[in-house]
Amino acid sequence: MPMGVPAASPAGRWLIAGTVLGSGVAFLDSTVVNVALPAMARDLDTGLGGQQWVLDGYLLTLSALILPGGAVGDRYGRRRIFVIGLVVFAAASMACGLAPTSGWLIAARIVQGIGAAAVVPGSLALIDAGINESDRGRAIGLWAGMSGATSALGPFVGGWLVDAASWRWVFFLGVPFALGAVWIAVRHIPESRDTTVTGRLDIAGAAAITVGLTGVIYALIEGPARGWTATVVVAVVAGVGALVVFVVCERRADAPLLPLGLFRSWQFTGANLTTLVVYAALGGALFLLALQLQQSMDYSAFEAGVATVPSTVIMLFGSPLSGRLAQFTGPRLPMTVGPFIAAGGLALMARIVPGAGYLDAVLPAVVLFGVGMTITVAPLTAAALGAVDAAHSGTASGVNNAVARVASLLAVAVLPVVAGIDAGPDQPLGQGFSTAMYIAAICCAVGGVIAAASIRSGARVSTHVQPSVGHACQPPEPATGPR
CATH class of the missing domain: 1.20.1250.20 (MFS general substrate transporter like domains)
Structure with a gap:
């Protein structure tokens, strides 16, 4: 399908539906969590630091890996990485909903961010590669509008679920939608990749930015709560050092994640x-x-x-x-x-x-x-x-x-x-x-x-x-x- 298909064709509608459903899960998850934080804190007996980590655990891996997530899809197959991301996201969502402790929940949120980092850039890339040029703007507009509507529903849905059932359903809710998107992608979305990509994947840069952000965020959250212990000091030093290494990596990489x-x-x-x-x-x-x-x-x-x-x-x-x-x-x-x-x-x-x-x-x-x-x-x-x-x-x-x-x-x-x-x-x-x-x-x-x-x-x-x-x-x- 080198030239793409019309947006209104059956193949085009399946492609848009799958990408909207997949990215919509990540969008919905990002807007329902805030209102559920106090309920999580009560149930898991954690304070402000734990609430910060529930949000930042997800944002940490999403922030660090969203650029390499798109690059990996271009190289190894956009549908493949999109599907893998959805499976990881669904599994992590189940783990979030079943979390017996705040530590479990934070770890699962970190894994959720990894899945989202593959899903979010992959969803738009699949439309960009699969829909013909004349329909692409309309298809992306439809995808963006439906994604926005999903985000707008988040506070309603999240607040209602917390009050009517439990904060755990905030995470369970996304699992069937993610698996539905996997089914559509496997059955109806063709594979695509960028055959013009050259140079090695910037793995060193991805690792450096992940370590750097982790160290700095750990120190910022845990330092005020626990004091500047040896662990916190090591974390901030390692984090700042890794961010310096990241800049060096981006200067030398054949295909840098962040072209300076x-x-x-x-x-x-x-x-x-x-x-x-x-x-x-x-x-x-x-x-x-x-x-x-x-x-x-x-x-x-x-x-x-x-x-x-x-x-x-x-x-x-x-x-x-x-x-x-x-x-x-x-x-x-x-x-x-x-x-x-x-x-x-x-x-x-x-x-x-x-x-x-x-x-x-x-x-x-x-x-x-x-x-x-x-x-x-x-x-x-x-x-x-x-x-x-x-x-x-x-x-x-x-x-x-x-x-x-x-x-x-x-x-x-x-x-x-x-x-x-x-x-x-x-x-x-x-x-x-x-x-x-x-x-x-x-x-x-x-x-x-x-x-x-x-x-x-x-x-x-x-x-x-x-x-x-x-x-x-x-x-x-x-x-x-x-x-």
């Missing part, structure tokens, strides 16, 4: 710095907001999930308009204005404290935050893609996506520490929550400043569609956006 030459472009660097600070604010704030609503304000899991839905709905339906607007204005204006509006929403979240009402405190904050992120996310990766030639757009998008994941990974580990939050199971977060929201607001506003200084007003805006995954407030962006 891309960063010679100030616009590419600026777009990724903007991504780093904006997505750090997003990831850290949403993590703590879910805990604040339940542990400090006595919301049920379902109520906490529903509370943030306005942001998701605004982004889901507003992103197409934002993407079209960015094509006329260029990405600089929305990337400058959007983060400042989102920062205003984060600052308002500091008012979400015990005694505050939903209509006067929660709703205005999440709505303003959603408007700001809607303005920002559609042109964000467009600026990164506009800084490189078309031949490197896939790599540039992958790098931007990885930066977004690393930003959330770091924020979940760092923000509670900096804000002075150290809450046990079901304990309120205290004044530290408001402090954290102000920090996140400043971080987000810095993103607007960086964009104003680095993004060209007339930069090219790509029409290639990318999804966004990782948070309830991250539906697909029609122009582009971190996956």
Whole structure:
């Protein structure tokens, strides 16, 4: 099938269905976990550190391996790696749901991230390779829209499952869908690979970035909780050393995961710095907001999930308009204005404290935050893609996506520490929550400043569609956006 099939053909519909189902499982899983964290903490007797690891265990392997996941699929078969990723994800999901201890759950979440790192890039690559060029944009748009709808359902479904049954069903839910995607892929999706790939796979780079992020995140989470013991010190030294080794590996590799030459472009660097600070604010704030609503304000899991839905709905339906607007204005204006509006929403979240009402405190904050992120996310990766030639757009998008994941990974580990939050199971977060929201607001506003200084007003805006995954407030962006 070298030229691809029409999207409306039976083969095309099967291909889209399989990839939507597969990636949708990863998207749904990423948006249902936040609201289930307090219930997990109660059941498994763990505190804030354990809750951080439940999120960061998944983000750690996803962040480190999403670039090699796409590269492995290109070399050894996109369908093969997609299916393997789904099987790993399904098995890890079962292990998560059966977890008797927090350590078991964290380990299973780490394995889940490995599976997702194969599924997420593979799903879009299969469509890109399997659908003919004239239908490809429509097929990717359909895939992205359905993935966004799946993400939007996450807070509803997760909160309802926690309240009606158990947090364990948050993980069990994805297993049949993942296995269904495996069946479709094996029966109806043809294999494809990139026959032009040259050079050895950058295994050393993948290993170095995984060790580096693991060491640093371990120290950031465990250091404040356990003190700077010998283990923590060794972890941070090994982590920083491995990150240095990663840079050396990328300089020398024949086919580097992170081509450092891309960063010679100030616009590419600026777009990724903007991504780093904006997505750090997003990831850290949403993590703590879910805990604040339940542990400090006595919301049920379902109520906490529903509370943030306005942001998701605004982004889901507003992103197409934002993407079209960015094509006329260029990405600089929305990337400058959007983060400042989102920062205003984060600052308002500091008012979400015990005694505050939903209509006067929660709703205005999440709505303003959603408007700001809607303005920002559609042109964000467009600026990164506009800084490189078309031949490197896939790599540039992958790098931007990885930066977004690393930003959330770091924020979940760092923000509670900096804000002075150290809450046990079901304990309120205290004044530290408001402090954290102000920090996140400043971080987000810095993103607007960086964009104003680095993004060209007339930069090219790509029409290639990318999804966004990782948070309830991250539906697909029609122009582009971190996956």
